Amino acid sequence: MKNKWLGFACLLPLLSGCNDANSSISASSDMVSKQQIDTIITNINKQYPDASNELKQNVLNTAVRAIENLVFVKGGSFEMGDFGAPCEIPSRTRNRIDWSPDVQCLSSFFSVKTGIDNLHKVTLDSYSISKYESSFMDMEWMRQLNNLPVADNKWDGYQILEGETIQRDSKEYQELISHKTNKIAKTKLWQEAKDYCQWLGNVTTLPFDLPTEAQWEYAARSRGQKKYFATNNGYRQLQGSDYYDPNTEYYVNYNNDVNASTSPEKYIGQWPANPLGIYGMSNQISEWVNDWYSADYYQESPEYNPQGPKTGKQKVMRDATGAVMVFERFDTKPEYYTVSFRCSLQQKTPAIILN
Structure with a gap:
């Protein structure tokens, strides 16, 4: 069954899982109920009030998809x-x-x-x-949300640089996520x-x-x-x-x-x-x-x-x-x-x- 994602705007309000107009983030699913999605949105907003709407949206999509994939x-x-x-x-x-x-x-x-x-x-x-x-990207949204480092190694050629992490504002990070889809x-x-x-x-x-x-x-x-x-x-x-x-x-x-x-x-x-x-x-x-x-x-x-x-x-x-x-x-x-x-x-x- 094909999933339907709405991003930030609720385009199909009659579908199950389409959230009310007051939500800053929203999602729709043919499989996950509106009640369950609303619960996830409430939890995200309560647990991470200072996160950006973009990050919250990515986390919402990740959580809904995790249920759909069961x-x-x-x-x-x-x-x-x-x-x-x-x-x-x-x-x-x-x-x-x-x-x-x-x-x-x-x-x-x-x-x-x-x-x-x-x-x-x-x-x-x-x-x-x-x-x-x-x-990788689903885990990355979770780690961003919780201020955790990137879950990948920093390399110098073929050698892992122990104790060093990839910075998210670096060109190295952009190259990493570009091939992690x-x-x-x-x-x-x-x-x-x-x-x-x-x-x-x-x-x-x-x-x-x-x-x-x-x-x-x-x-x-x-x-x-x-x-x-x-x-x-x-x-x-x-x-x-x-x-x-x-x-x-x-x-x-x-x-x-x-x-x-x-x-x-x-x-x-x-x-x-x-x-x-x-x-x-x-x-x-x-x-x-x-x-x-x-x-x-x-x-x-x-x-x-x-x-x-x-x-x-x-x-x-x-x-x-x-x-x-x-x-x-x-x-x-x-x-x-x-x-x-x-x-x-x-x-x-x-x-x-x-x-």
Whole structure:
């Protein structure tokens, strides 16, 4: 459904979400109610009375879009972890595996090291998750509003200048944002991702947060299906790659059916969504989740709505670079840079109820 944005003036007053004439900022949406938009406007004006109308408008658009981009995920049960693979892959490539109940081998090289060989039942309540990773510009509006530095590194050639930030009144900043349209946000800290999602919650009065590790995997696997990649068909199909068809005994080239790359996505939504309608969960761009990391956690994880260990020194990262599968997990320090994220809505009902 195409969204309709009005900018500063309310051009279509009969549409749901069109705000009253006294508002200095306004928006319209086919999906988000007028009441919800009015709540967001009230919160922005109350929390940030000194911000410019232009910045408030950008923040309003960001908040409304965050709600529109939510995919409702109906709760259920699934087996979390490495659900196995045939020891001899008929297609002769890990990028194209079909699961069957008689699989005998682990799928991933890292399964034992990271504990995902401990396949365990998980049952989740319903929730919502963003169909896209957060964008650089949406995060930038939030950081401007809260007087936080630009969430990107300052470089000298190929070297990061530690401790230095890009100034927003500089030519360097203008060049940065000119090529950041529809690009993902990259954080230097796990806390930056956490803060952004919770800030969305403050502005919208909805329980936004980072997804738990279990929620991330359940959504990537389209409600727990035994698919190895979060693509439109569960396979990782690269430009110029092929697979062996045992029925014809010929190699088959993907040609126009490419759905992934050996490099990170160039822009948000570059490749097709998974069957649940979520993009970029197998796009070689790492994502934070809410959980602390423990290699032993899958052995002791509760079945219902697991939240991860209570404490730790490292955080869980999903969809790390490389040909990783949807159940693979990685540990990294919370200060690890260039990790992206998507937000989730921690409530059992959809944020948007269509008539």
